[in-house]
Amino acid sequence: QAKAAGGNQVVVYAEDGAAQILRTEAIRIALRTVLQSDELSLYYQPLYEVHGRLRGFEALLRWQHPQLGLIMPEEFVPLAELNGQIVDIGEWVIREACGMLNRTGARGLTNMIISVNLSPNQLVSPDFVRSLQRILEDTATSAAGLEIEITERSMIDCGEKACAVLGQLRDLGIRIALDDFGIGYASLTYLRKLPLHTLKLETSYIRHICDQHADSAIVKALIALMHELGLEVVAEGVEHEGQLELLKQWGCDFYQGYLLGMPMQEEAIGTHLLQLQSV
Numbered sequence: 001q002a003k004a005a006g007g008n009q010v011v012v013y014a015e016d017g018a019a020q021i022l023r024t025e026a027i028r029i030a031l032r033t034v035l036q037s038d039e040l041s042l043y044y045q046p047l048y049e050v051h052g053r054l055r056g057f058e059a060l061l062r063w064q065h066p067q068l069g070l071i072m073p074e075e076f077v078p079l080a081e082l083n084g085q086i087v088d089i090g091e092w093v094i095r096e097a098c099g100m101l102n103r104t105g106a107r108g109l110t111n112m113i114i115s116v117n118l119s120p121n122q123l124v125s126p127d128f129v130r131s132l133q134r135i136l137e138d139t140a141t142s143a144a145g146l147e148i149e150i151t152e153r154s155m156i157d158c159g160e161k162a163c164a165v166l167g168q169l170r171d172l173g174i175r176i177a178l179d180d181f182g183i184g185y186a187s188l189t190y191l192r193k194l195p196l197h198t199l200k201l202e203t204s205y206i207r208h209i210c211d212q213h214a215d216s217a218i219v220k221a222l223i224a225l226m227h228e229l230g231l232e233v234v235a236e237g238v239e240h241e242g243q244l245e246l247l248k249q250w251g252c253d254f255y256q257g258y259l260l261g262m263p264m265q266e267e268a269i270g271t272h273l274l275q276l277q278s279v
């Protein structure tokens with residue numbers, strides 16, 4: 001609604017502004033005890049290779065609050081970033097995601113990659129690398145099974161420090177993906193100076209590749225450029241067959257989106273994969 005109003009958000013919020021402020025305040029308060037509450041969970045969205053092989057999953061955070069209902073990450077992660085709690089929440093996310101990788105591995109899904117989103121302040125928090133190493137040890141996860149997703153915002157907010165941490169992660173064998181590439185400040189400089197393995201093309205770029213020439217030209221050229229730089233490319237937000245067909249033609253490596261699989265709870269994963277095999 002605010003977006004439709006084209007940035008003139010004050011006018012739009014005037015109607016339900018009070019309710020929104022109350023909800024935000026309630027979330028802010030509930031956030032303080034969320035890690036003791038058992039209300040956080042992870043949903044997992046599958047990523048597939050061109051020929052249908054499963055690459056792994058992206059872990060997406062959900063908060064089911066008894067009074068406030070389902071709270072999506074875009075609503076509470078920014079608040080947790082402001083008060084610094086994202087560091088502890090993020091550590092919980094990584095531990096949980098590695099545990100999931102271990103459990104699904106035991107159920108026969110081996111060599112999967114679990115991708116976890118990281119906030120900028122998490123990346124540069126003291127002891128981040130050491131706590132990550134401890135989680136890998138505790139959950140018997142190989143570093144190659146973990147992929148960290150960062151956005152350009154990390155680089156803008158944290159600069160050299162973030163770069164140094166990424167170098168340490170790479171040395172440990174952890175994969176690094178640049179998420180949401182294409183929105184925001186998208187600078188090709190980052191592609192040169194960051195130790196990246198994977199580049200994730202933003203949903204908003206993928207959305208119109210079938211009907212807008214500029215978007216299709218950009219995505220096609222970006223895929224070629226990323227390959228030239230030795231990076232793997234993931235297309236996010238693939239919703240239609242037509243998009244998948246074009247991306248395949250252009251040699252995109254991996255696909256993620258509602259067409260291939262919704263974010264789902266861990267218990268649903270087996271069923272989902274069986275369904276794919278029978279198609």
Ligand code: C2E
Pocket residue numbers: 045059060061072073074077086090093117118119149179180203236237238239256257258259263
């Ligand atoms: P993201 O990392 O870019 O994640 C992809 C988002 O696109 C997810 O939204 C996912 O549900 C959604 N999506 C997947 N397939 C499709 C599709 O086909 N079409 C469309 N339109 N959307 C699709 P979600 O789960 O609401 O997460 C939103 C953002 O919140 C994430 O964007 C990520 O930046 C952040 N986030 C999620 N989990 C965490 C976390 O554990 N830590 C941190 N720091 N941020 C997180």
Ligand code: MG
Pocket residue numbers: 058117149179
């Ligand atoms: Mg992501």
Ligand code: MG
Pocket residue numbers: 179180200202236
């Ligand atoms: Mg993304």
Ligand code: MG
Pocket residue numbers: 180
């Ligand atoms: Mg996104």
